[in-house]
Amino acid sequence: MSRNGPLALLFHALFVVFMLAPILVTCVVAFTPEGYLSFPTSGLSLRWFRAIGRYPEFITAFWTSIWLGALSSTIALGLSVPAALAIARHRFAGREAVATLLMSPLMIPHVVLGIAFLRFFTQIGLGHSFLGLVVAHIVIVLPFALRLTLASAVGMNRQIEQAAVSLGASDWVVFRRVTLPVILPGLVSGWALAFIQSFDEVTMTVFLAAPGTETLPVRMFLYIQDNIDPLVTSVSAVVIALTTVALIVLDRAFGLDRLLVGGGREDR
Amino acid sequence: MTAETSPGTASGERPGRAPYLLVLPALLLFVGVVLVPIAMTVLLSFHEWDPYRGIETVLVLDNWHEVWSDGYFHEMFLRTFRIAVLVTALCALLGAPEAYIVSRMRDPWRGIFVLVVLGPLLISVVARTLGWALLFGGHSGVINRALIDLGLITDPLPFMFTETGVVIALAHVLMPFMVLSVWAALQRLDPQVENAAASLGAGQFAIIRRIVLPQIIPGILSGSIIVFALAASAFATPSIIGGRRLKVASTLAYDEFLNTLDWPLGAAVATLLLVALVAIIVGCNRLVERRFAEVFR
Numbered sequence A: 001m002s003r004n005g006p007l008a009l010l011f012h013a014l015f016v017v018f019m020l021a022p023i024l025v026t027c028v029v030a031f032t033p034e035g036y037l038s039f040p041t042s043g044l045s046l047r048w049f050r051a052i053g054r055y056p057e058f059i060t061a062f063w064t065s066i067w068l069g070a071l072s073s074t075i076a077l078g079l080s081v082p083a084a085l086a087i088a089r090h091r092f093a094g095r096e097a098v099a100t101l102l103m104s105p106l107m108i109p110h111v112v113l114g115i116a117f118l119r120f121f122t123q124i125g126l127g128h129s130f131l132g133l134v135v136a137h138i139v140i141v142l143p144f145a146l147r148l149t150l151a152s153a154v155g156m157n158r159q160i161e162q163a164a165v166s167l168g169a170s171d172w173v174v175f176r177r178v179t180l181p182v183i184l185p186g187l188v189s190g191w192a193l194a195f196i197q198s199f200d201e202v203t204m205t206v207f208l209a210a211p212g213t214e215t216l217p218v219r220m221f222l223y224i225q226d227n228i229d230p231l232v233t234s235v236s237a238v239v240i241a242l243t244t245v246a247l248i249v250l251d252r253a254f255g256l257d258r259l260l261v262g263g264g265r266e267d268r
Numbered sequence B: 001m002t003a004e005t006s007p008g009t010a011s012g013e014r015p016g017r018a019p020y021l022l023v024l025p026a027l028l029l030f031v032g033v034v035l036v037p038i039a040m041t042v043l044l045s046f047h048e049w050d051p052y053r054g055i056e057t058v059l060v061l062d063n064w065h066e067v068w069s070d071g072y073f074h075e076m077f078l079r080t081f082r083i084a085v086l087v088t089a090l091c092a093l094l095g096a097p098e099a100y101i102v103s104r105m106r107d108p109w110r111g112i113f114v115l116v117v118l119g120p121l122l123i124s125v126v127a128r129t130l131g132w133a134l135l136f137g138g139h140s141g142v143i144n145r146a147l148i149d150l151g152l153i154t155d156p157l158p159f160m161f162t163e164t165g166v167v168i169a170l171a172h173v174l175m176p177f178m179v180l181s182v183w184a185a186l187q188r189l190d191p192q193v194e195n196a197a198a199s200l201g202a203g204q205f206a207i208i209r210r211i212v213l214p215q216i217i218p219g220i221l222s223g224s225i226i227v228f229a230l231a232a233s234a235f236a237t238p239s240i241i242g243g244r245r246l247k248v249a250s251t252l253a254y255d256e257f258l259n260t261l262d263w264p265l266g267a268a269v270a271t272l273l274l275v276a277l278v279a280i281i282v283g284c285n286r287l288v289e290r291r292f293a294e295v296f297r
Helices: A006-029 A048-050 A058-089 A097-104 A110-123 A128-156 A157-168 A171-200 A217-225 A229-254 A256-261 B016-042 B064-068 B071-103 B109-122 B123-134 B142-149 B163-187 B191-199 B204-232 B234-242 B250-258 B263-291
Strands: B048-050 B052-054
Touching: A006 A229, A006 B071, A006 B123, A006 B163, A048 A229, A048 B250, A058 A097, A058 A128, A058 A171, A058 B016, A058 B064, A058 B142, A097 A128, A097 B016, A110 A128, A110 A217, A110 B250, A128 B016, A157 A171, A171 A217, A171 A229, A217 A229, A217 A256, A217 B123, A217 B234, A229 A256, A229 B048, A229 B109, A229 B123, A256 B109, A256 B163, B016 B250, B016 B263, B048 B064, B064 B071, B071 B109, B071 B163, B071 B204, B071 B250, B071 B263, B109 B163, B123 B142, B123 B163, B123 B234, B163 B204, B163 B234, B163 B250, B191 B204, B204 B263, B234 B250, B250 B263
Parallel strands: none
Antiparallel strands: B048 B052
16 A cells, blocks of 8 residues: 555645644633733643632532433443344344434434423423433433444354353353353443444533533533633633543553444444 | 344344334334434423523523524525535535545555544634634734745734634534545455546546546535535534634524523524534435436446
8 A cells, every 4th residue: 555645645634633722722722820811821730620629610510410421321221232132133123213213313313312301391390300311311322332332232242152052051141141141342432432422422411401510511501601711711721631641541542443343333 | 131132133024012112112202202302302491581580481482583584694694605615515515625636645655644634523612723723813813924934925814703613613623524535435446447437548637527527426415515514513622713702503503502501592593503404414315316317326
């Protein structure tokens, strides 16, 4: 295979600058010693990182996001595993329709889901509750968990299950001792992707969150709507740093491109 | 555990209730919490709203008539789709070549730049948009200062609160989806075909135009569908960069719901956005699949 020419490498360099510039500028501005936004900064200071501690609403929102992400991705994964096994292994009437419905949150604009959930939860008395948020997040992260679970269930060698059965293992033992360990990498990557999606979600959540149940992106979004100051850039820098660590770990463990493509596209 | 509730048994192929029981929990949740609320939202768009009495559960076409006849809504929907088209074009023009360039790299560069190009996908949209707000930011914005210092412009260009700014920031936010889609298509490419063309005397340009491009066009098209759909329904980026004056469909629906409190009108805007997008996505998917059926096989 021939190498990239100088023109291609120049294009590549500009592209990388384009992708990284807004992320890096946020991180640099976060270290400003000034009381206002300045770039390039006149020095480095942790002043605005320490300031985060004085704004408990960001800390509370962070923990809300963590709990919401952990709960919703765990439940979504719990629902995905049996559904993925059924879709991967059985040809039943309505199989296509079920798969389409479970993947539909990828196609429905999140603003529409936000409105629909707001209306629905208000009607049934769950408006602005944490429970409502969890249910809403289960719905939007389930396609991500399902896609990776499905990919590993489809790719699994079924003969080792048959071997276990022929040796007298019960259905439950086969599932727990054979199937589950084999599809576990798919489940872990599915959970991680689902968690990140939940942690990031702002469009739908902004409709459902109330003071007390605001997630971190929602708090940041509402804060930016009022004004942009170094405090919100330092919060963003922390989020960017945490996500980057998670990214590198995921890339090492699963390969980022394989994780995101999901072991082949199922949307056909 | 009984046979019905234990997933993944080797006897699983037997027809019967097993698959239904396995999908039942997820199915019930989605029927109850996706289909029902969306049906309620569509119904809500036919209700009436009064500043003093709130939502009145009657069936009228007032909201739809307003959205249909008021020039304000035409302009807003036109702007939404104009932004989405421009973002899609920008992502295709920049993302497809970049995916090809990275795919031709050797390790470790290849692995590093896959991370650099796809990684932003998982970084908070609010944080990335904030970065653009800092780069654009009024007169002191980094981009304008750099352009003035380079002598390219004399007066700062307006980026904040303009469509240009929203398009650039959205292209950045959605670019990884395009790269990912083209990347997936490139993975199916057989490098031997390129080598064969080169050995037969084809130049680099001819190889790209005659060998590579025809094979990754399905990837570009499916990436375009994803980017278009996400750009047309984007919320956080147009809201932060576009501000209160430059409304798109989703920010307008948000305003109607949380500021004006005219829920039925907001529901009509949201329903229209949903219907338009689903029609466009399904239509494009059909078209792409029919046109490129042989490539997908």
